[in-house]
Amino acid sequence: QVQLAESGGGLVRAGDSLRLSCAASGRASNSAYMGWFRRAPGQDREFVAAINRYGTPYYGRSMNGRFTISRDGDKSAVYLQINSLKPEDTAVYFCAARQEEHEYGIPVAAVSYDFWGQGTQVTVSS
DSSP states (O other): OEEEEEEEEEEEEETTTEEEEEOOOGGGGOOOOEEEEEEOTTTTTTEEEEETTTOOOEEEEOOOEEEEEOOOOOOEEEEEEEEEGGGGEEEEEEEEEEEEEOOTTTTOOGGGOEEOOOOEEEEEEE
């Protein structure tokens, strides 16, 4: 039973743009929060962005304006637009969802999320 399914990754050149998509189903749909994490080779998973059910986004500290998260009105999908891609953006990008409201606002810790996708590889060549 697939709850989250990412798509849109691929091999691109530095300076290109990508739009990643994540379709939610079952209990993962209509979640309080949906977000994106990434894991670069040899590194820990890193918070990229998240959005709550009201459409309020939040971005990781190192995400310097090149990333835009958005969510479908029916809350069944979330998107991540990445512009001006850099080789250091190379990573597996994971979609995540949390069902319940978080008392401290949009969560940035991976452990706060209930559902995860399999990930989509983004490779940026220089």
